[in-house]
Amino acid sequence: MQQIKQELGPDAIIIQSRKVRQKGIWGFLRPPKVEITAAVDSAAGSQAKLAALEQSWQQEMGELKQLVNQLLAHQQKQTISSKGPYFTYLQQLVAQGVETHVAQALLMEIEQEYELGDNIKAEVLELMLSKKIQQYLPTEKLPAAAKILVFTGPTGVGKTTTLAKLAAHFVLTEKKRVGMITIDTYRIGAVEQLRTYAAITEIPIEVVITPKNMQAALEKLAGLDLILVDTAGRSAKNSMQVAELNSFLTQLPAAEVFLVLSVTTKAKDLHLITERFRKVGYNRLIFTKLDETANFGAILNTTYATGLPLTYLTTGQNVPDDLEEADREKIAQLILRGEQSWIRRNAYGS
Ligand SMILES: Nc1nc2c(ncn2[C@@H]2O[C@H](COP(=O)(O)OP(=O)(O)OP(=O)(O)O)[C@@H](O)[C@H]2O)c(=O)[nH]1
Ligand SMILES: [Mg+2]
Structure with missing residues (x-):
């Protein structure tokens, strides 16, 4: 029985056993041998099979779990853990309107550059974060040679x-000779709006109706130090409007082109605007x-995305x-901290 169980497993059963005479001429003189037919019960066999399968599944599951844990550990290295000083600042930046992926990227860079872990002091992290934000906030004065x-x-x-x-600033503070061109003949009152400002600062103004007229206007203002060009507001979703604007701007190849954005615009819309206006070749914000x-x-999101x-x-x-x-x-x-006094001063007129 021991031999059978060893060979066929614990569920083996004996079907038949008989004595067999040994072969050969002297066989009848020798004691008979015992021949045993044994089998494994099919139900018991499938149970055994199931058990074996289960065991291999468990092994596979164990391996998978290990793999998932490794992946998770790897992923956690790519994101800020859900507690500790990094997370506090992640939440603070997101509350300030910084997009999560931008905040996450900046904090990860600090974590990887300094490898200080969660033991980092909040004041130290804030200082590093301020420097990191500044790294992604390129600011640049106008080049001295800028003319348009x-x-x-x-x-x-x-x-x-x-x-x-800016026209008033250049005229009054920098004592420059300034001229204005407007191509905004689209909105009623737009030309008048600019004429009013031009009159106050005694600045010459030219109105350009088609791209062909641009050169003539530039020639009229040629002797001046700076020419400021106003354009009609265009919807980023209207590619015709943006293309039309572009046809005017190709007449001004050496110009510094500002993309003017409001900080109150939704993040998604800012992405659409910075993307669609690319056609006009803006190079500053x-x-x-x-x-x-x-x-x-919004300011950081935009400089992070455009690099401008x-x-x-x-x-x-x-x-x-x-x-x-x-x-x-x-x-x-x-x-990092929200509204500052230099803005409040203007907002409340004090
Ligand atoms: N609170 C606030 N209002 C502003 C600021 N800049 C402009 N505005 C106001 O925003 C409104 C629109 O200003 P405009 O200069 O006419 O804007 P625009 O981009 O030329 O508009 P379109 O030519 O029609 O596209 C006006 O009421 C401005 O006074 C700002 O910094 N703060
Ligand atoms: Mg305008």
Whole structure:
């Protein structure tokens, strides 16, 4: 029985046993042998099979679990763990309107660069984060040689108002000779709006109706130091409008082209705008209406996505006062801590 169970397993049963005479001429003189037929009960056999299968499944499951755990551990290295100082700052940045993937990327970079783990002190992390934000906030003054500045962007963001603020700044503070061109003959009152500002600062203004007229206008203003060009607000979703704008801008190949954006625009829409306006070849950014929000993450989201420099910020409706040169340290503070006194000063007119 022991031998059978060893060969066929614990469920083997004996079907038949008989004595067999040994072969050969002297066989009848020798004691008979015992022949045993044994079998494994088919039900018991399938049970055994099942047990064996189960065992191999368990082994496979164990291997899979291990693999999943390894993957998870690897993934956790790519994201901020759900507690600790990094997570606190992740939440803070997201509350300030910084997109999660941007906040995540910045914090991961700090974690990987310094390898300080969760023991990092909050003040140290905040300092590093401020530096990291500044790294992704290129700010750049206008080059001294800039001669033509074009203001493009979606409707109502403050292109004309910002142009008027800058015109006054260049005339009054920098003592430059400035001229204006408007190609916004689309909206009723747009030309009048700019004419009013031009009259206050005694700046010559040209109205350009078709791209063909651009050269003539430039020639009329040729002797001046700077020419500011206002354009009609265009919807990023209307590719015809953007293409039409582009046909004017190809007449101004050496221009500095601003994309003017409002900090109050939704993140998704800002992505659409920065994408669709690429056609017009903008190379710098202006953010407006900083006085109208308490969250400034949009600025970082946009510079992170476009890599383009920020040159000016505007903080209210007052011409020419509510204009600031972009300062990356100040913007980093805004993004980390929310509204700052230099914006409140304008928003509440005090
Ligand atoms: N609160 C606030 N309002 C602003 C700022 N800049 C502009 N505005 C206001 O936004 C409104 C639209 O300004 P415009 O300069 O006409 O905007 P635009 O981009 O030229 O508009 P379109 O030419 O119609 O596309 C006006 O009421 C401005 O006073 C700002 O920094 N803060
Ligand atoms: Mg305008």
